[in-house]
Amino acid sequence: MAVRLTVAGLSDTGRVREKNEDSFVVADLAGGSLGGQAGTARFEIGERGVLLAVSDGMGGHKAGEVASALVVQSLPRALGELAGKLPDDALLERAVLDANRTVREAAQVPGRKNMGATLTALYVHGPTVHIAEVGDSRAFVVRGGVIQQVTKDQSYVQLLIDIGAVRPEEAEKAPMQGVILQSMGQDKPVRVALGRLELRRRDCFVLCSDGLTNKVSTEEIRDTLRASRNTDEACARLVALANERGGEDNITVIVAGVSGDLPEQSGAESIADTWEVLKDFDAPVEMAAAR
Numbered sequence: 395m396a397v398r399l400t401v402a403g404l405s406d407t408g409r410v411r412e413k414n415e416d417s418f419v420v421a422d423l424a425g426g427s428l429g430g431q432a433g434t435a436r437f438e439i440g441e442r443g444v445l446l447a448v449s450d451g452m453g454g455h456k457a458g459e460v461a462s463a464l465v466v467q468s469l470p471r472a473l474g475e476l477a478g479k480l481p482d483d484a485l486l487e488r489a490v491l492d493a494n495r496t497v498r499e500a501a502q503v504p505g506r507k508n509m510g511a512t513l514t515a516l517y518v519h520g521p522t523v524h525i526a527e528v529g530d531s532r533a534f535v536v537r538g539g540v541i542q543q544v545t546k547d548q549s550y551v552q553l554l555i556d557i558g559a560v561r562p563e564e565a566e567k568a569p570m571q572g573v574i575l576q577s578m579g580q581d582k583p584v585r586v587a588l589g590r591l592e593l594r595r596r597d598c599f600v601l602c603s604d605g606l607t608n609k610v611s612t613e614e615i616r617d618t619l620r621a622s623r624n625t626d627e628a629c630a631r632l633v634a635l636a637n638e639r640g641g642e643d644n645i646t647v648i649v650a651g652v653s654g655d656l657p658e659q660s661g662a663e664s665i666a667d668t669w670e671v672l673k674d675f676d677a678p679v680e681m682a683a684a685r
Contacts, residue, residue, distance in 0.1 A: 397439040397521060397593065397654040401446065402625035406633045408605060409641030415451030415458035416603050416646035417511075419466035420444070423474045434626045438654075442477045443519035445470050446648050448531050450603040452510040452577055461497050461511040465578050468496040469515060483588055483672050486517045486524045490578075490586045494528070497579030510577035514545055514601055521656055523599070527587040527675070529574050532607055534615060535591065535665055536598040541616035542665045544589060548575045548675050576675075587675040592668040594659045597652040602632075605643035609636040625649040 407414040420435055423442035437444045449465040451458025472489035480488060490513065501509050512529025525533055530547040546552065550573040554560040560568045576584055600615055610618075610632060618635065622628035628649045636645045 397518070397652070397656060399437045399439065399444055399518060399650050399652060400434065400625055401437065401444075401648065401650040402434045402629045403646075403648040404629040404633050405646040406637065406641075406644065408644050409637055411642075411644060413459060414644045415462055415511075416449065416605070416644040417451070417459070417462035417466045418446075418448045418601075418646050418648055419470060420446050420648065420650075421470040423470065423477055434624070439518055439520065442474070443482075443517055445473055445515060445517055446599070446601055446650055447513060447515035448601045448603055448646050448648060449514075449578070450512040450529065450531050450605075450644070450646070452508075452512075457501075457506040457509040458511065460500065460506060461509040461579050464497050464500055465493050465511050465513050468493040469513070473517065482517065482519050482522065482524050483590060486515065486526050487586045487588055487673070490515065490526050490528065491584065494578045494584045498581070501579050508580075510579040512574065512603070513578050516599060516601065516650075518593075521593050523591050523593060524672075525589045525591065528584055529577050531601070531603050534600040534602075534612065536600070536616055536619055537594055537596070537665050538659050539616075539620075540665060541612055542669075543612060544591065544665075544669060546587065546675065548587070549573060550575065585675050586673065588672040590670045590672055591665075593652055593656050594663075594668065595653060595656040596659075599648075599650040599652075600632075601648040601650075603644060603646040605641075605645035606632055606636050606647055608643060609639040609641075609645075619649070625651055 449462035451462035472492040512531040514531040517524045527545045533545045550570045551568045
């Protein structure tokens with residue numbers, strides 16, 4: 395079964411911050427990648443699969459840019475070393491935990507204490523994509539004109555929504571904005587959220603840091619994809635839109651289009667019908683850690 399990805403990535407400092415603490419990687423585990431460079435790549439999914447990942451350095455801590463860079467460097471390396479030795483869901487989780495350990499060990503160097511980063515990663519292997527999350531960077535899938543967020547923010551605001559203290563429409567005004575419940579590299583054990591999606595022809599994925607989603611709504615992301623001629627243009631338009639609205643944070647976007655020998659979406663099938671949560675993230679308020 396031939397499955398192909400057309401992927402573009404773009405990371406921008408924004409209009410306010412002096413440095414970019416975001417990082418991303420697009421890597422074929424058999425060789426070849428975008429690294430963290432802007433551009434477009436095309437992959438045929440081979441036996442080892444393809445990784446897409448976005449990491450947002452912890453802006454409130456020292457060396458956030460170092461933490462995010464370590465995440466996107468160590469994750470494909472760990473996946474490559476373990477590929478074929480574990481089932482895909484266990485493979486991705488183990489690789490995330492290995493990357494977390496790498497960041498935590500690097501944080502022992504003077505000047506890097508308490509550094510950390512988010513991680514949202516897609517591992518595409520055959521007709522299936524596995525998705526891992528630590529923190530609040532997001533992943534979306536667009537199928538048949540419908541967009542769905544397939545990650546769930548591991549944030550204090552999301553926790554308030556989950557317990558009914560805040561309605562979703564009140565989230566932007568909720569207290570302790572920008573507080574996440576866990577990150578890569580912190581001393582507390584990381585609980586990796588995992589999900590699995592069966593691919594359909596013409597699926598499209600968006601991975602991004604919160605520099606995009608704090609400025610651009612989910613529906614606007616979908617509409618921008620519709621209006622764009624290709625993945626590279628979609629990335630550029632999304633970053634430009636976030637900058638037009640202030641660009642107070644770093645902005646990173648990966649857009650990936652799926653093609654090849656895959657089933658078409660049936661008329662009655664929704665994204666939820668092909669999505670399975672393998673491991674959810676549940677955490678008490680006391681796990682909160684300011685970014």
